[in-house]
Amino acid sequence: MDVLSDVIAFMRTGRPRSARVAWRAPWAQEFAAVPGSAGFQVVLTGPCWLLRPDAEPMPLAVGDVLLRPHGRGHVLADRPTPGPVTPACDPADPPPAPPAAAVSADADGPVTVVLCGAYQVDPARRHPLLDDLPDLVHLPAHLGRHPGLRATVDLLAAELDQPRLGTDAIVPALLDTLLLxxxxxxxxTPPPAGTTGWAAALNDRAVTAALAAMHGDPARPWTVGTLAAEAGLSRAAFARRFATLLGQPPLTYLTWWRMTTATRLLHGSDAPLRTVAARVGYGSEFAFATAFKRRYGISPGRYRATRPGPD
Structure with a gap:
């Protein structure tokens, strides 16, 4: 079982959104902070700077990819010291291209084109891996690096530039691929020696093997001993390594993963509660309901009633 694929599949709610936006210099556009989302931008053409209140202006090159995993706001502009800034917009609903307030009187000003959008994250299913990400993930467009990422960006830009039959199905899949x-x-990028957290854990074969086992079969009656066997370590060594890297004991993470899986089953299927309970490792509906309410403060039945309608 691929833990990273699970993170993407379980955490997102609704359809990811994106748009291809163009501005003619001089311009500056604020992107609002949106709690519960992860926003991204990809520079396709033209000059671009990232401006944040807590950092120096950052020049961006064509092909650079930005991810703001915690939904914090920022400004993009054509220069490090811009003039008036166009008021904030949702990263997933940028203004039409180009925004009237950002159009230069000089028709010869350089044009910047940016691919931008956002993923809406379900707070009940937000994976701790996202919390470990830095405030800004910046992937520079070095020639020959990240070929899969570059190919996905090219495909996504082409679909948004010239929509065709099937675009509505292709774009969400490409957005998930982009995030992956x-x-x-x-x-x-291997973390420095002694680093803890999810980047270190997913570069550790033993811990990754145990995580894959839990994700692959959450219903199995796992113990620290059986997980240690999957990891190829003694019980004590495994428990110590898992807790050191991830800041919690393995069975605590297992319970969290079972509850997270349950929320997806409750919102994504009409399976009876006893079936959901069995699929996440609980022998009775009562035991499952007790654990679920302890975690979320609401019964599984009432949680299912909050299921969003079709997008």
């Missing part, structure tokens, strides 16, 4: 490539690239 960004996270994979971040995880592919």
């Amino acid at each position: 490539h960004v996270l994979r690239t971040w995880l592919d």
Whole structure:
């Protein structure tokens, strides 16, 4: 079982949204902070700077990818010291291209084109891996690096530039692929020795093997001993390594994963509660309901009643 794929599949709610936006210099656009979302931008053409209140202006090159995993706001502009800034917009609903307030009187000003959008994250299913990500994930467009990411960006830009039959199905799939490539690239950089957290855990074969086992079969009656066997370590060594890297004992994470899986089953299927309970490792509906209410403060039945309608 691929833990990273699970993170994407379980955490997102609704359809990811994106748009291809163009501005003619001089311009500056604020992107609002949106709690519960992860926003991204990809520079396709033209000059672009990232401006944040807590950091120096950052020049961006064509092909650079930005991910703001915690939904914090920022400004994009054509220069490090811009003039008036166009008021904030949702990262997933950028203004038409180009925004009237950002159009230069000089028709010869350089045009910047940015691919931008956002993923809405269900707070009940937000994976702790996202909390470990830095405030900004910046992947520079070095020639020959990240070929999968570059190919996905090209496909997505082409679909948004010239929509065709099937675009409504292709774009959400490409957005999920884009996020996977960004996270994979971040995880592919080995963390410094002694580092803890999810980047370190997913670069540790023993812990990754145990995580894959839990994700692959949450209903199995796992113990620290059986998980240690999956990891190829003694019980004590495994428990110590897991807790050191992830800040919690393995069975605590297992319970969290079971409850997270349950929320998806409750919102995504009409399976009886006893079936949901069995699929996440509980021998009775009562035991499952007790654990679920302890975690979320609401019964499984009432949680299912909050299921959102079709997008």
